[in-house]
Amino acid sequence: MTPKHEIMAALNASGVVAIIRTENPQDLVEVAKALSRGGVKFIEITMTVPRALEVIRQASAELSRDDVYIGAGTVLDAPTAKAAIDAGARFIIGPGTDAEMVRLCNTYGIVVMPGAFTPGEVIHAWRSGADVVKIFPADVGGPAYLKALKGPLPQVELMPTGGVDFDTAADFIQAGAIAVGSGSFLVNKALIAAKDYGRLTDSGRRLTKIVREAKEKCQ
Numbered sequence: 001m002t003p004k005h006e007i008m009a010a011l012n013a014s015g016v017v018a019i020i021r022t023e024n025p026q027d028l029v030e031v032a033k034a035l036s037r038g039g040v041k042f043i044e045i046t047m048t049v050p051r052a053l054e055v056i057r058q059a060s061a062e063l064s065r066d067d068v069y070i071g072a073g074t075v076l077d078a079p080t081a082k083a084a085i086d087a088g089a090r091f092i093i094g095p096g097t098d099a100e101m102v103r104l105c106n107t108y109g110i111v112v113m114p115g116a117f118t119p120g121e122v123i124h125a126w127r128s129g130a131d132v133v134k135i136f137p138a139d140v141g142g143p144a145y146l147k148a149l150k151g152p153l154p155q156v157e158l159m160p161t162g163g164v165d166f167d168t169a170a171d172f173i174q175a176g177a178i179a180v181g182s183g184s185f186l187v188n189k190a191l192i193a194a195k196d197y198g199r200l201t202d203s204g205r206r207l208t209k210i211v212r213e214a215k216e217k218c219q
Contacts, residue, residue, distance in 0.1 A: 007069060007090060007111050008131060008157075011179050014041040015211035016169075017093075017159065018204065019073055019183035021046045022192060025055050031187065032059045034197035036068045038204025044073040044093055044181070047080060053087040060088030071111075078104040085110055093134055093181075097125040105129075113159060122149060122156060132157040132178060139163020143171035150176035169207060173214035180211060 011017075018040045020028055032043045043063075045056050052072070060070045071091035072084035078100040081092045085108055092105050097114035105112035106129045113132040116122045117140070125133045135146060138160030146160055160172045161181030169180050186207060191199050 001109065002090065004109050004111055004131070010041060010067070010069065011091075011111070011132070014039070014208065015173060015177075015179045015215060016040050016186075016204070016208050017042040017044055017071075017161075017179055017181040018186050019044045019046065019161070019181055020187050021048060021073075021183055022187075022189055023050065024193075025049050025051050027192065027195060028055050029059045029062055030195070030197060031192055031200060032063060032068070032070065034200040035187070035204040036063060036066055038201040038206075039208035040186075040204040041067060042069045042071065042091070042179070044071045044091075045089075046073040047076075047084070048074050053083055056084060056089050057087040060090070064088075075101060077101055081105055081110075081112075082108075095134075095136060097121065097128055097130070099128045102128040102130055115161075119149060119153070122153060122158070126153070126156045130156075132159050134158075134181065135160045136181075137162035138172070143168065143175040146172060146177060147175035166206060166210060169210050170214035173211055174218060182207060 018035045069090045072089040073093040075094045081101045091111040093113045095115045111131045113134045114125045115134040115136045116125045139162045157178040159179045164180040164182040165185045
């Protein structure tokens with residue numbers, strides 16, 4: 001198992017988490033491969049996807065040699081987190097903060113990113129043991145809100161999710177985000193249905209380039 005600090009370093013370097021959420025799990029492994037060809041190294045399979053654990057297991061097995069990290073999203077509790085970890089998930093993301101889920105991930109040395117929005121919720125997630133706190137929905141306050149959170153909480157790693165696109169990604173990074181989470185914008189359902197993997201790769205490549213250049217400006 002890759003040590004947690006190495007996964008965190010990879011997350012900081014790549015800066016993009018692609019969120020795959022669809023009612024049809026077919027071809028999702030190919031979607032993951034297409035995104036990885038575009039430089040996206042972190043791919044979140046949400047537990048709302050039918051047979052999500054099977055998808056995580058298959059994607060983890062087929063992409064394990066490509067420096068790609070497959071994780072589980074929309075994880076609400078510790079038992080679900082444990083099942084995802086057993087299936088091969090290398091990071092766990094939740095829409096909110098469940099302290100038992102965070103503790104379980106810490107026990108197994110798995111990167112965990114619970115969700116929060118208000119300053120109090122962010123502090124609770126961080127004190128619970130979060131490696132990264134997912135700010136959701138980030139489009140409500142935008143980059144300015146993320147920057148405001150980082151002011152009193154510079155030690156907390158934040159990942160905005162919701163409202164991340166080609167126009168906003170750089171602003172979120174420059175506001176202090178360790179990475180950005182992008183779902184329907186990056187992983188477009190119409191492209192998945194059309195099996196247009198080339199455009200998925202192109203979108204992944206463009207977003208990772210934007211994020212990389214924004215991080216370079218922050219150095």
